[in-house]
Structure formats: structure tokens, C-alpha cells
Amino acid sequence: MLKHSLRCLVGLGAAGALVAASATPAVAAAEIEPYFQDTTLAVGSTKTNRLLLYADEPTTLNDVSVRYDYRSLTNKITIAPADGQECTAPEPGVLVCEERYGVSLSELPPLGSGIHRGVTQQVNMAATQDAQVGDSGDVVVSFQAAGGQRGSYTSQVRIGEGVDLAGGPFTTHSSKPGGKVSVPLAVSNAGKKTITGFVAVFDLSYSIRTRDRFSNCLYSDDHLISCEFDEEIPVGEGLSTTLNLELAKDTYAPTNQAGYAEFMTKADFEDLTRVREAVGSRAATAGNGPKLTLAEAPIRARQADQTDVGPGYDYTGWTIKVTGRNGTDLAAIGDALRGRAGAVVTATVGFRNNGPATLDKVNADWEAATHTVVELPPGTTAVGVPASCQLRAGTRTYQCASEMLLVAGKTYTVEFRLRIDRVIPNARGAVLVNAPCECPAGGSFEDDIKPANDRATIVVNAAQGGGGGQGSGGDSSGGGGGALPITGSPTGLIAGIGGLLLVAGVGVCVLARRRTSRFVA
Template sequence: MQTHVVRRWLAGVAVVGMLVTVTAGAPAAAEPSATAAVRVNDVIVAVDGPQKWVSLSMLGDQQVGTYTVRVDRSAVMAFADIDQGDGPDVCTTSGAVLTCAVTIDGDWGSELLSLAVRAAGDAQPGQQGELLFTVTAPDGTTGPYRSRVTVGEGVDLATERTMTLDSSLGARVDVPLTVLNRGTKTAHGMVLYLSGSYGFTPSKRYENCEYSDLDLDSSAFACTFDDSLEPGEALRVDSTFGGTVPADSWAPNLHHSYAVWFTPADWEEFRSRLPSAGPLGPKGSDAALTLVPVEGTQARALGQTDTDTLDNETRVTLTVDGDQRGDVAAEGTTVAGAVGDTVAMRVGYLNNGPASAGPNGQQGLNVETIVTLPANVTAVTAPQACVDQQEDEWRPGKPGARVYVCAARGTISRGERVSFEFDLRIDRAGGKGGTVRLHTFNGDGPVNDLKPTNDTAKIEVKLTGGGGGGGSLPITGAPTGLIVGVGLLLVVAGALGYLLARRSRIRFIV
């Protein structure tokens, strides 16, 4: 399984790849279109700053075939250079207009086109204009999209590269993050974005911070500060800032979190690439997080952008002592019906604890549920949380597969049951029964839970009298608590990913 991440952001830190199936909202800075959903981001650049990227991304279901993208650069050419950069050579140029032909193969979240943006040598802060994209789909439908390009004032925020911490189950640990102004201009306002492990959750929820309302990662949040940071000055979050290790975590363990400092304008650019351009989630109710020492605020005359984003990120490593693991038990079932009937089936697993399951640190217990159907049935419907194990194409919920790989979202606590619901058509009598098998692993590879012998269970079909009715019959088996439907969690050693262009590799927060 793999994540889908946006290719570039600020020539360094990439947009966080969402690890669940999401419904795309309106494209950022774009108009509605009759074509497949397209999202395009805004950018802010500085004369002394890095190259940025404007990306058109296809969301959800899309038409397979060749798209034509016409890019009108006339409103920005006086102060910005726009070209294909190091991307594929798919465009022809005629004056201010690029005409690009891009083939989409049907992958979810495919990037349609990316263009490099640089400030011209004589650009002045405050200059602004729009790129106009006209997208024509393979079926001939056309839709317009716009991206705003702004010249900002360049500043240089920086922070420590690494931070090493130690803790234990249920304990709180301070996280003394700092930010330094390495540039020659005063930085007006800052945003701290932190995305961390399930096992390292924030101890407080501050009123000046937005907290992700996804179940996947309670440690993803962004805090906004109005402080001004003078050249050479450093500020630190106050002493209330820290994290807590849940008492039901797997231990010993290793947790990684990433903290990134943004200018307010760069943060808005970052958010314009997310599936929803609005807030991450609700604000907290605790007193505001502050920076110390606190300096007076100054009015912002111009938008500011960071001229060196490769020194804005701190990797926080937390080592948790202890000895606590968990057991997950596969749960099969017996379905009953006549040949020709369609019956419901629920299978999955129960977490017997004591440790929670799910992506919870480098050594936490991740679970994939591998469902092999009986030979005499056909899956008429399958959960969106399941994919065909034998198919390379990404098609969640595809009917008709023989073996499915299913995954639940979020942390599964002790006593919680995860179930996947299928509708099966009984095709004939006889045939080999099916199985539910749990694949347990952590960030380093396969790992055993406390009782591997209960990681496999049977699926049986019991034929009843009559036949050909096509009706739906109840299932037998254990009652279910959590039925997993929409929302496939793509577990790849953690919850969120950064793509670092300079390092040419994907890193995952675990």
C-alpha cells in the first residue's frame, strides 16, 4: 500500500498526504467545473527565495485519457517566470500561453500538471496576478481554474534540526521548540505546525491552535502567533507546551513528530494544497500558547515568504520505556442461505489488549485483515476499507475479488471490535471455506502480537433449503462493535508523510 502525496512545497517541505479516502471540497482559488474535480494552489515567491510549484491535482474518480491544459501567464509575466521546471516536457509555448497535453491513467489523486514559479530579478514585493488554467477533459468538457501568484518580502525563519526526548507510559514530556530569525528583515507573525505520532498527543488544546478533526492523528495541529521576530532573535514556546504518552500504548516504543515553522503567507499557501482549504479543525479552549520572551507586535505591510525552508523543521524523537504489548484475535463467521441468495457477512478482529492497536509509534501494532472468501461465493459488494489483494490498480470496495486486504482507521482500544461487511452471493454448493487472517506489523516490518495462534479464523457457508430466492439472510457469528465502511487507512509506518524534494525520498511520521 502506498500514500499519495503532493510532489513539492516550497522546494522543500511537501504537503501532507491524507491517508484516508476523503471527499474533495471546492478547489482552492478555483472555479467550479463540469470536469473531474481539480485542485490548484496559490504561491508566494520572493526575489531571493526558492522556486515554488503551482500544481493541478485530480481528485477522486476521473476520466482516463488525455487532458489538454491551456495556461495563460499574461497577468504574471511582468514579475514572475513560469515554466515546466524539471517536470515532464508536455507543453508547447506561444507567447504568454502554454498548451499542455497530459495523459491520466486513473490513479487516485493523480497530479495533472506542475509548473515552476520564480520571482523575476526586478520583481517588487506586493506585485500580484493570476494564472488562468483552462482544463479540457477527454470527453470535451472544459473548466477554468485560477492560481494567484504573489511577490512577497523574503524572511528567513530557522529552528533546530533534531530534538531527543525520553518518557514513559502515561507521562507528560516538555517539548521546548524554538524559532530563530536568520534573515535581515523582521518577521511579522509565525505559524507552528506539528504532526506527530498517535502515542504522543498534545497535553493541552490552546485557543490559538487549530486541531485536526480527523480520527487518524490527534497530534496534528497548527498554532498562530502575532509576535514579531527581529533579525538574530530567537523565541521559544512557553513551558506549558508538551505531549502525553497514552497509558495504553505499546511499549517500549519510539515516536517521531515533526514541527515546522511558517510565515503566515506560507501557511496559507500550504493550506491551499490540502483537500480542504479551511481550518485544520476546531480551536482549543485552553489559554493561548505563547512565545517567550514575548515581543510587541508590528503591523504587516506585505506578505512574507521564507527564503530558506530547509531549516524550518525539527524532528522530535521520543523514546518511551515500559513493557506492554497487545493481542488481536481474528473473527470469522458462518453465513447461511440457499444457492442464488445474497447474504451479509461481517468479519474482522477483536483487540484483547492490553495495548491499543493501530499506527502508534515505530513499535506499535498495525493490523491488516486479509479476507479470503469461500470458493462457492462471489462478493457482490465490498467495504471501501478493502482492496483486491491480486490487483495493482487502486480500486477500494471493488466487487468480485477472491482475496481482500482490509484496514481500519485510527487507534483500536482494548475491547474494541473491528468489522468489515460484505454482501456475498452463494453461487453453488460445496467448495472450500474461507479464512480471516491478520497480518500484524510495525514500522520495522512483521511483528507478532501476544497470541499469534488466534490470528486466523474460518469463514463457512451453510446451505439451507429452497434456492434461487435472491433474498438476504442474517449472518451468525460474534456481535460487532465498530463496522468499518468508508475511509481506508493506508498504513505505511505512520499517519502522515512529508516528501522532501532535496532528499528525494518519502518520510513518514510514525
């Protein structure tokens, strides 16, 4: 089972654009694992959901049919097409929809993650007037595709009270790298029923940290993930507190760093994270200090499951203007290889972020922070190329995309397997970091503080003493190939990638849809 594939499960469905590479048909049938998020519904409200499909290799599914079996909730909920797909209802409590196009499963960031995802068209889920608070049941969502590919996932649905959380206003602050910032965390009740407990889920840029360790909050290293509150919020009232944040010393300056908090009911948060233990994800860590509280308010037991029926403005955010100057030096890494004619050698090439600043280019366009061009030495042919690299038409050069987050002090390399067709003394190729790129969201990093080291060489010579065909990296450093993987980077949290973060132990893209709605008119 692809349990590791389920570690990036939630919030991706509405993002749509979170794809790092175009899917290509797989040679053999990939193992597909489906996921359909749990849902809490309130009478009179509608939520949109979709089936997510995961695999450990890229693939395209054709002639896809998706079946929604909600007979355990017949007359309690309805499921209807949301994207204009062709659907039929063969019996009460069953909906069958045909995908108009094939479903492509493409690799999720970071490059080289090995987790590929595709999405089906959306459906609308709603509670009927016959539903009562406390009703619950299952929705079995199954798919089948050409070639015999099939699978199913059982999702939990419950009926709760409808409430409406609203976040406070966005605010702007300033600090230098390494400085401290206090920001407001405010939430109010915009609905018609008292809110009894809620959760704040944070989406903070990589450079935004906290040293507080509240017992009702979850953390991954110095990154704040979420906080759960028992306080009630009466209708028309609000609560607030102050968060003490700080910027990492390797924050790029000048720049703007952004942070957001999405408020959700406890039931909605449970829907988001219930699967974490089942997939064996690494748990976030609860703090061991006092509780973070939002002003003084009576605390009472949660009377019923609640769900947010007005999620369009349930978040708040902060912009931190980083002052001063703190730049980045990306230094190219080449290699020195030896081998006989006909031998296959491995060139480990790429770059190192010499700092002092981390380069954080995470944004809604999912573009690389920089691009590296690798020119093959004469007399060689590439027989193994990283997935993140593409041959430039009519040349012997490959353009390689980096990650969006390049951490200061870390090395990023890929491996090219080169066949030596003929031995040419000191045959030289090149590695150029920060290479120009005609990319949809812009080119490469143009403000490198030491461009003199942006270029390195790949040198190929004859094997010494008639030796073998495997080269050694004279000036290479760092680890293995594939797609410019981060060497020694934090695990479990890729902060800021549209909300790609560790939430209660699940590596998920929680706020991707929020990011999309903020910046798309």
C-alpha cells in the first residue's frame, strides 16, 4: 500500500496548480491509492469535495468512472456534480460520474518526492432538511479506469451545527533578519450560533519562527503548525491575543514575509487530520508550556459537532517587511570524471547555497527558485538524466529546475549518467547556476551576491591505470541524484508551499485553496 503517498492529502483538490511536472503514461500499471476527505455538513449549506488519486509513479488514467455510494445516509445528504460532468443515479444514495478527460497523476513538490497525484471533478455535498445534528454515516467513493485500474476509499460524513468563523484584519509589520515581531491573532463569530471551540491552522513562511511552546499548540521544530482553543465565542463577539514571532537570521532582505492563520471548527479540523495515524505520518509536537488563550471567556463542553458554513473569510494574515540587506550566493558545483571509451560514468553536479540568506521563492506559480544549465563534455552522451532536467532543443545542454526553497548552507545536486563515446583529453563541459529561463512565472535568481562562482566545469579524462568506468566527483559535494534534492533539509515541513506543511502529523497542503482565492480575481 502507498501509505507514504497519503501524507500529502488535504487542500490540494481545489488548488489544481500544485503540479511539478507533466504526467506521462507509465510503462506498467501504477498502484493507485484514492482519498476522499471526511466531511461535516450542516443543514442548508453545501461543501465541495473531490476524489484525490495517489501513486508512486506518473501515470494517466483513461475512461475514468467515479461512484459515490452514500446509501447509509439516504435522505440525509445529497451528492451532485459540481463541474458539469455527466452523472447518473442508478439508485437512491448512489451517484456515478464519468470523467470527461483522462486523469493525469503528476509529481508533487518537492521535486523528487516520488508522490504523484491526480484529481477528479468536484461534487457538491449537502445535508437535507431531514438530517439531524448527530447523524453520521459513510460515503464509499470508488473509481475504475481502462486497463482494470480500480480502488475505493470510505469517508466519514456527519451532520453538525452550522457556524461562521471570521478572521481579524490583515496587518503589516517590520523587522530585520533575526528580529522579533508581535502580531495579533483575532477571530469573531459572524454566524447565528455560539461557537464552542475552534482551531487555528497556520501557514507561515519558512523564515517565520516561534520560540513559544504552548501546550494547546503543535510545532515542527521552530515552526508553529496549529493551536486548539476551548473558548466559546458568542454571536457577534470576538476574541484576540498576541503571537510572538521572530525571523530567522538567514531571512532574505529586503523582502516581504507572509503568514496566515485559518480558523476552523474542531469537527472540520478532525475531518482534515483523521487519517494521519492510519498513514503512519510523523506527528507534530505539542508544546509543554502554558495554554495560549484568546481573552477571558467562559469555557464549556462541546455540545455538538460544528462546521463552518461561511469559509470565505475565516482567515487572518500578516505581512512582515524585512529591512536591511541579507543576500544569497549560489555557487555552481562541477565534477571530474575518468573512464575508458564505452564506460558509463556519473557526474554529480548542481550548486550550494553559501548564504548568508535562504532563498525562498515559494509562491502560487510553483516556479523554481533558480535554474541550472548543464552542458555535456564533448565525446560524451547522457544515458541517464534527472527528472527535473530537460534537453534544450538543438543543443547538448540540459536545463534543470531547482526547488522553490533553497536553504542557506545546503547543497543541491543531481546525477547525470554519461557514456564516454571517445576519450578526449580534458574534455570540458559546464555547469551554470542562475541560468536564464523563459519560464511562465519569470526567470532565474538574478541578484546573486557573488556571480563569479556561478560557473563550474565537468572534466572528463581517460581512466588512470586502465581503471574502470565510474567517475569520482572532484569538486562535487552533497548527495544523490534525481531532482536537485535538498541535502539535510528539514523533514516533515516544507513551509509556505501554498500551505504545504505538517498539520497534526500529516504533510498536507491545507491552505492551497486559500492562497488561490486570495490572489485570483
